[in-house]
Amino acid sequence: MAEDKNLSKIQQPPEIVVLGPPAIFRTYSKEFSSKFRLLKPWESPLPLAEFLEAHAHSTRAALCSGVFSLSAAVLANLPSLQLVVTTSAGLNHIDLVECRRRGIAVANAANIFSADVADLAVGLLLAVLRKISAGNRFVKNGFWPDLETYPLGFKLGCKKVGIVGLGSIGLELAKRLEPFGCEISYHSRNKKPFVPYVFYPDIFELAVASDILILCCALTEQTHHMINRGVLLALGKKGVIINIARGGVIDEKELVACLASGEIAGAGLDVFENEPCVPNELFGFDNVVLSPHCAVFTEESFGDLYELVSGNLEAFFLNKPLVSLVEME
Numbered sequence: 001m002a003e004d005k006n007l008s009k010i011q012q013p014p015e016i017v018v019l020g021p022p023a024i025f026r027t028y029s030k031e032f033s034s035k036f037r038l039l040k041p042w043e044s045p046l047p048l049a050e051f052l053e054a055h056a057h058s059t060r061a062a063l064c065s066g067v068f069s070l071s072a073a074v075l076a077n078l079p080s081l082q083l084v085v086t087t088s089a090g091l092n093h094i095d096l097v098e099c100r101r102r103g104i105a106v107a108n109a110a111n112i113f114s115a116d117v118a119d120l121a122v123g124l125l126l127a128v129l130r131k132i133s134a135g136n137r138f139v140k141n142g143f144w145p146d147l148e149t150y151p152l153g154f155k156l157g158c159k160k161v162g163i164v165g166l167g168s169i170g171l172e173l174a175k176r177l178e179p180f181g182c183e184i185s186y187h188s189r190n191k192k193p194f195v196p197y198v199f200y201p202d203i204f205e206l207a208v209a210s211d212i213l214i215l216c217c218a219l220t221e222q223t224h225h226m227i228n229r230g231v232l233l234a235l236g237k238k239g240v241i242i243n244i245a246r247g248g249v250i251d252e253k254e255l256v257a258c259l260a261s262g263e264i265a266g267a268g269l270d271v272f273e274n275e276p277c278v279p280n281e282l283f284g285f286d287n288v289v290l291s292p293h294c295a296v297f298t299e300e301s302f303g304d305l306y307e308l309v310s311g312n313l314e315a316f317f318l319n320k321p322l323v324s325l326v327e328m329e
Contacts, residue, residue: 020065
């Protein structure tokens with residue numbers, strides 16, 4: 001609260017351009033507006049480039065959503081920009097090379113969402129294995145009285161779970177799966193010496209050794225379409241894949257093909273390659289559970305996110321260290 005008082009001493013509220021807009025604006029628009037002068041391109045009839053040139057040419061800070069593409073072309077229209085605050089933990093939507101070249105600091109959501117994302121991953125996994133969504137449709141559509149038996153599901157206990165990306169989300173996920181008696185292994189850029197899980201440097205070998213693959217990694221040039229047809233076939237006909245990372249980590253066309261041919265047993269997907277567009281084929285699979293990229297959408301996490309985002313912006317305008325500065329190599 002002391003920073004709020006210091007910020008209020010500035011004669012004019014600090015100006016920021018909002019790109020997206022981030023989902024937290026639905027809940028915290030009044031709070032943001034009370035602290036900052038907000039430039040909102042989506043409310044203008046002007047194309048984005050013209051709006052930025054006309055209204056944000058001298059703006060020093062930007063707030064952007066996790067799905068807004070902050071490209072070099074957009075940055076070129078913000079020549080005075082010194083700070084980007086994104087509401088996501090992932091950074092694949094930001095041209096970090098250009099930010100580094102221009103000396104623009106970047107702050108993200110850090111680990112605020114890790115627990116919530118891990119919770120949803122377990123929820124999707126249980127929904128696929130125990131056919132929860134399919135059962136819900138079955139009952140609500142009135143099919144129960146006409147069918148004496150219902151297809152068997154699968155237990156989660158003692159399954160071999162391969163986690164792709166053992167960062168903060170992956171570790172939270174492993175912590176939740178251990179009480180089920182799952183045998184956990186992982187693939188990541190480097191082996192983690194502080195964890196007891198088996199490390200597979202090759203994603204194909206991890207798939208062979210797993211009943212379930214859960215994707216928690218960042219989307220990079222190296223991880224784009226990492227989960228290809230070969231990996232899916234290695235996972236096998238009884239295998240399940242859960243994606244709470246980014247849609248582009250999976251080759252979506254191959255995933256659809258493997259589901260259609262029964263080459264894998266099911267999938268739980270919170271993210272897709274071309275959001276919000278989802279392949280129509282996925283709608284007809286009872287062994288697929290879909291959610292609208294909402295793993296971080298809880299009241300608690302949004303409250304924490306607002307505090308972090310506003311804290312970063314306030315720190316910047318008060319010449320204090322950023323709360324969640326991204327270290328750019």
